[in-house]
Amino acid sequence: MNVLRRVRVLLREALQSAVSQPVVSLAAIVMIAGMCSTVMLTNGRTNAAQQDVLSTIDQVGTRSIVAEMKDEAGVDTSVLTRLEQLDAVAWSGAFSSAVDSRNQGLGEAGTNVAVRTLWAADPGELDIHDTSPVDNAVWATPKAQASLGLQTASGGLLAKDGSEYSVVGTIVPPAYLDSYEPLLLYPQAVPGTPQKIASFVVIAKQADQVAALATTITSLLGAVDPSKVNVTTSAQLAELRGLVEGQLGGFNTSLVLLVFALTAVLVAVILYALVIMRRKDFGRRRALGATRGTIIALLLIQTGITAIIGAVLGCAGALVYLAITGDPLPGPTFVLATGILAVLIATVAALVPAIAASRRDPIHELRVP
Amino acid sequence: MSAALLEAVGAGFSYEADRPILQGWSASFAAGEMVALTGPSGRGKSTLLYLLGLMLRPQEGHILVEGEPASILPDARRSRLRAKRFGFVFQDAALDATRSVLENVTETALYRGEDPRRARGRAQALLDRFGVQVRATARPGQVSGGQAQRIALCRALLHEPRILLADEPTGNLDVDSTRVVFDALRDHADTGAAVIIVTHDPALASACDRSIRL
Numbered sequence: 001m002n003v004l005r006r007v008r009v010l011l012r013e014a015l016q017s018a019v020s021q022p023v024v025s026l027a028a029i030v031m032i033a034g035m036c037s038t039v040m041l042t043n044g045r046t047n048a049a050q051q052d053v054l055s056t057i058d059q060v061g062t063r064s065i066v067a068e069m070k071d072e073a074g075v076d077t078s079v080l081t082r083l084e085q086l087d088a089v090a091w092s093g094a095f096s097s098a099v100d101s102r103n104q105g106l107g108e109a110g111t112n113v114a115v116r117t118l119w120a121a122d123p124g125e126l127d128i129h130d131t132s133p134v135d136n137a138v139w140a141t142p143k144a145q146a147s148l149g150l151q152t153a154s155g156g157l158l159a160k161d162g163s164e165y166s167v168v169g170t171i172v173p174p175a176y177l178d179s180y181e182p183l184l185l186y187p188q189a190v191p192g193t194p195q196k197i198a199s200f201v202v203i204a205k206q207a208d209q210v211a212a213l214a215t216t217i218t219s220l221l222g223a224v225d226p227s228k229v230n231v232t233t234s235a236q237l238a239e240l241r242g243l244v245e246g247q248l249g250g251f252n253t254s255l256v257l258l259v260f261a262l263t264a265v266l267v268a269v270i271l272y273a274l275v276i277m278r279r280k281d282f283g284r285r286r287a288l289g290a291t292r293g294t295i296i297a298l299l300l301i302q303t304g305i306t307a308i309i310g311a312v313l314g315c316a317g318a319l320v321y322l323a324i325t326g327d328p329l330p331g332p333t334f335v336l337a338t339g340i341l342a343v344l345i346a347t348v349a350a351l352v353p354a355i356a357a358s359r360r361d362p363i364h365e366l367r368v369p
Numbered sequence: 370m371s372a373a374l375l376e377a378v379g380a381g382f383s384y385e386a387d388r389p390i391l392q393g394w395s396a397s398f399a400a401g402e403m404v405a406l407t408g409p410s411g412r413g414k415s416t417l418l419y420l421l422g423l424m425l426r427p428q429e430g431h432i433l434v435e436g437e438p439a440s441i442l443p444d445a446r447r448s449r450l451r452a453k454r455f456g457f458v459f460q461d462a463a464l465d466a467t468r469s470v471l472e473n474v475t476e477t478a479l480y481r482g483e484d485p486r487r488a489r490g491r492a493q494a495l496l497d498r499f500g501v502q503v504r505a506t507a508r509p510g511q512v513s514g515g516q517a518q519r520i521a522l523c524r525a526l527l528h529e530p531r532i533l534l535a536d537e538p539t540g541n542l543d544v545d546s547t548r549v550v551f552d553a554l555r556d557h558a559d560t561g562a563a564v565i566i567v568t569h570d571p572a573l574a575s576a577c578d579r580s581i582r583l
Binding site: 005006010013017020021280281284285286287292294362366 | 480482
């Protein structure tokens with residue numbers, strides 16, 4: 001029998017054993033479901049709340065570095081190419097100086113709103129995902145649309161330099177662009193011929209990299225006059241983020257370890273009781289030719305099957321409860337990790353009872369009345 | 370009589386150091402032979418059967434299976450040898466109460482590396498042959514003692530083992546069931562297997578080819 005078929009046969013046998021021992025299987029399922037739901041309802045909820053807090057901090061711009069420069073600073077789009085070389089940079093984009101533009105439909109009566117060219121390899125960071133077939137397509141913030149008197153994100157614009165633009169979409173600006181509001185963005189690829197820029201934004205991969213990255217960026221500006229460049233970071237927010245993540249995360253880990261350790265002990269006790277109750281069964285199996293390895297594999301697979309059912313029920317039940325109560329839901333990674341860890345812990349906990357079962361003396365057990 | 374399928378050579382065994390159950394015991398069992406092990410209780414008949422069945426290791430001497438010293442093999446190899454070459458019938462049938470009759474009969478297929486589902490046809494044929502008139506999905510608790518022993522016999526014969534060991538297989542059976550079980554053991558010996566029976570029943574012992582008294 002090849003290995004795959006052997007595994008399939010063992011799986012089927014273990015499943016049949018689990019079904020034929022409903023009380024023990026149910027007890028293991030309830031135990032593991034309880035473990036998973038406890039972790040999800042305590043640590044999962046805390047983790048979700050933590051992610052919400054961190055996300056809010058991130059939205060404020062924890063990982064962002066904004067550099068604004070005057071025209072005479074001499075910084076151009078080539079800085080983007082240099083920034084791309086840094087491992088710590090998740091995204092970078094540069095902005096031109098503002099050019100006023102008005103709603104063509106309103107003529108002279110319209111309010112001026114600044115259009116800025118955005119040079120970036122990936123404008124998706126600002127939720128500009130579409131490639132519009134329209135020439136000179138711009139994306140408008142809700143504030144800009146209101147100022148321009150646009151009911152929807154469409155309409156023609158005339159800039160003071162004579163350029164014409166078409167509004168094709170809406171963007172919600174991140175906090176670090178608040179000072180540019182109301183804002184129209186004209187996304188362009190990073191040009192081969194360097195263009196002068198008025199500002200650029202760098203997003204660090206990790207909040208704790210912001211301070212070091214800000215220092216590095218200063219040396220990469222290629223500025224004619226560095227004194228005309230002002231770099232602002234969110235280092236204090238990054239520090240706050242680190243504290244939130246470290247303290248809550250540390251508390252979570254301790255609690256998870258405690259819950260998992262307790263459940264592992266309980267699963268081992270249940271399975272040991274099973275081995276004691278069914279010692280004659282294991283003795284018979286050994287007498288009829290089951291190797292110790294077969295006995296161990298059967299018990300571990302049986303535990304794995306019940307653990308998977310328990311983990312799925314526990315995690316799903318907890319998610320439904322959190323959804324009903326309106327609490328924040330832990331992310332898929334957390335849910336998956338909880339489930340996998342629960343199955344692994346239950347299976348490892350089953351190892352000692354499984355070895356005990358495999359070492360049952362067939363002669364002694366067959367003589368048990 | 371053909372060559373020995375199973376031999377004990379100077380086998381010795383004791384559960385307690387100063388109370389040996391067997392000392393320097395030798396015997397051989399040939400293909401097609403049906404042998405009864407008899408003697409008073411406590412003389413080590415079952416222990417001898419378990420030694421011959423490789424469940425126990427002799428503390429002195431050897432057990433040879435088809436000429437090869439099997440008692441010195443590691444546990445896993447002795448287990449596989451038991452699953453493939455041996456069939457066992459225990460006094461109380463030793464069925465798994467949580468599994469169906471059919472699953473009980475096909476259980477040992479798993480230990481031989483065979484898919485128990487593929488053995489269902491053979492198992493059903495054996496159950497029919499021995500007149501086990503119960504639903505295949507019935508549990509052992511739902512059948513009589515005689516039927517349970519016939520089910521155990523089906524389990525032992527499923528893979529047509531070369532060596533069949535039976536520990537008082539008719540001890541708890543009525544006359545009809547005793548005859549069915551004995552005839553099945555006789556038929557199996559006639560196919561060229563060695564059949565060794567521990568029994569207190571003089572009639573059963575005298576119907577065997579020979580008896581060894583302990």
